Amino acid sequence: MTFCGATTGIEPPLALLAELTHRCPLRCAYCSNPLALDPASRELDTAVWRRVLDEAADLGIIQVHFSGGEPTARKDLEALVAHATGAGLYANLITSAVLLDRARLERLRDAGLQHVQIGFQDTVPAKAEIISGFPGGQPKKLEVARAVTDAGMALTVNAIVQRHNIDRVDDFIDMALELKAGRIEIANVQYYGWALKNRAALMPTHEQLIRMDERVRARLPELTGRLVVDYVVPDYYAKRPKACMGGWGRKFLNVTPSGSVLPCHAAETIPGMTFDRVTERPLADIWANSAAFQRYRGTDWMPQPCRSCDQREIDWGGCRCQALALTGSADNTDPVCELSEHHGLLAGITATDGGTAEVPLTYRSFSL
Amino acid sequence: MTGALGEEDRVRLAPGVMLRQDRVRNHWQLLGPERVLILDEVALEVVRAATAQPPVTVGAAIGALATQFDAPRDEIAADVLEVLADMIAKGFLTR
Ligand code: SF4
Ligand code: SF4
Numbered sequence: 001m002t003f004c005g006a007t008t009g010i011e012p013p014l015a016l017l018a019e020l021t022h023r024c025p026l027r028c029a030y031c032s033n034p035l036a037l038d039p040a041s042r043e044l045d046t047a048v049w050r051r052v053l054d055e056a057a058d059l060g061i062i063q064v065h066f067s068g069g070e071p072t073a074r075k076d077l078e079a080l081v082a083h084a085t086g087a088g089l090y091a092n093l094i095t096s097a098v099l100l101d102r103a104r105l106e107r108l109r110d111a112g113l114q115h116v117q118i119g120f121q122d123t124v125p126a127k128a129e130i131i132s133g134f135p136g137g138q139p140k141k142l143e144v145a146r147a148v149t150d151a152g153m154a155l156t157v158n159a160i161v162q163r164h165n166i167d168r169v170d171d172f173i174d175m176a177l178e179l180k181a182g183r184i185e186i187a188n189v190q191y192y193g194w195a196l197k198n199r200a201a202l203m204p205t206h207e208q209l210i211r212m213d214e215r216v217r218a219r220l221p222e223l224t225g226r227l228v229v230d231y232v233v234p235d236y237y238a239k240r241p242k243a244c245m246g247g248w249g250r251k252f253l254n255v256t257p258s259g260s261v262l263p264c265h266a267a268e269t270i271p272g273m274t275f276d277r278v279t280e281r282p283l284a285d286i287w288a289n290s291a292a293f294q295r296y297r298g299t300d301w302m303p304q305p306c307r308s309c310d311q312r313e314i315d316w317g318g319c320r321c322q323a324l325a326l327t328g329s330a331d332n333t334d335p336v337c338e339l340s341e342h343h344g345l346l347a348g349i350t351a352t353d354g355g356t357a358e359v360p361l362t363y364r365s366f367s368l
Numbered sequence: 369m370t371g372a373l374g375e376e377d378r379v380r381l382a383p384g385v386m387l388r389q390d391r392v393r394n395h396w397q398l399l400g401p402e403r404v405l406i407l408d409e410v411a412l413e414v415v416r417a418a419t420a421q422p423p424v425t426v427g428a429a430i431g432a433l434a435t436q437f438d439a440p441r442d443e444i445a446a447d448v449l450e451v452l453a454d455m456i457a458k459g460f461l462t463r
Contacts, residue, residue, distance in 0.1 A: 153384055154383045154401050225457050
């Protein structure tokens with residue numbers, strides 16, 4: 001079965017984000033999971049996930065990211081990692097680490113896991129707890145991080161940056177070096193899901209961002225060959241948008257805990273979308289033909305100024321979910337673009353929400 | 369870990385890096401965390417020679433490649449060192 005390549009002109013995807021569960025012991029205020037979480041009773045079972053992994057490999061997917069929620073809350077994670085590896089996929093684990101220990105990590109490595117990415121809320125334990133709503137997380141994360149490299153797997157420190165920790169970006173880099181991480185992702189919070197609810201409590205000031213940017217750039221030369229730094233300037237202060245997901249329906253697909261296939265993990269926020277489910281349609285067919293993927297794929301959907309812009313096949317008009325959240329319609333140019341008629345909105349939001357004040361957090365509601 | 373890569377050094381795949389044949393796209397690639405490096409025929413042989421088992425020095429790998437491609441050793445040495453240094457900088461190989 002082939003729906004891709006010569007028959008349709010659509011390139012095969014590179015990566016699958018497999019959201020195994022929305023369950024998570026943490027309650028991060030910046031969580032990008034939807035406000036309406038899938039309950040455990042609606043999660044796909046092991047057999048369906050195995051089939052999805054096979055279909056993903058056949059479709060040309062190279063990497064699978066086991067994510068969530070907290071993917072280690074699933075007891076069949078080892079079995080799924082082994083199945084993915086057996087199908088020729090490169091297996092990544094995106095985790096908060098708090099449910100892991102050395103023995104399970106070794107089992108996951110033996111199943112073929114290559115890379116573990118651990119999210120860190122801060123370098124100062126007490127401050128990390130305020131953001132995650134989870135006591136005792138930091139020592140556990142550090143212990144698990146050490147066990148990852150001891151077990152011979154690649155480690156990424158995912159530093160989730162917002163106003164309360166942005167001034168410690170140097171400490172995050174030092175922590176990654178100390179943990180022998182091969183990679184650090186300096187991830188400025190993206191305002192979707194729970195994070196959007198908490199924007200006024202999280203968004204940093206322009207001055208903070210400029211300071212962080214200077215610090216990161218100053219460190220880069222000494223880190224070459226030691227630590228890969230993936231770092232993106234946060235959208236709200238940028239002049240041109242990012243090619244969200246590398247372009248809608250071009251590189252990634254996302255399967256939710258209950259089996260919906262999304263072009264990006266926030267796509268469910270867009271009204272009028274219908275998503276196909278892995279239980280109802282083969283993945284290759286969904287990738288090539290599903291309405292959700294076709295809606296914003298390529299350039300045909302674009303309004304002005306994108307339609308006649310020479311950047312249209314570089315940034316693909318930016319992020320649909322951001323256009324929706326800020327302008328009220330996902331069909332608009334991402335307002336991060338300075339050519340957008342709505343670009344002025346950003347200055348308003350950064351002026352009201354960007355700051356350093358302590359604003360009460362709304363914690364992600366949780367069920368385990 | 370510091371200084372330019374030399375012929376006496378040894379390199380290996382960095383943790384979490386794997387060499388893989390992509391049958392859908394019909395090429396070989398190095399895969400690492402969030403990264404893919406597509407290898408042409410020459411780069412593939414350089415990676416194979418430099419990460420051979422049991423481990424060899426970069427100098428020995430250059431010697432093997434010179435024989436394999438029937439090329440003068442002096443002509444390819446600098447190119448091989450450059451390719452390997454670049455893969456180290458990108459985190460695919462480590463010393
Ligand atoms: S609550 Fe925190 S750790 Fe859990 S899924 Fe959300 S961001 Fe990740
Ligand atoms: S107008 Fe559209 S295509 Fe051009 S830079 Fe802005 S977002 Fe990108």
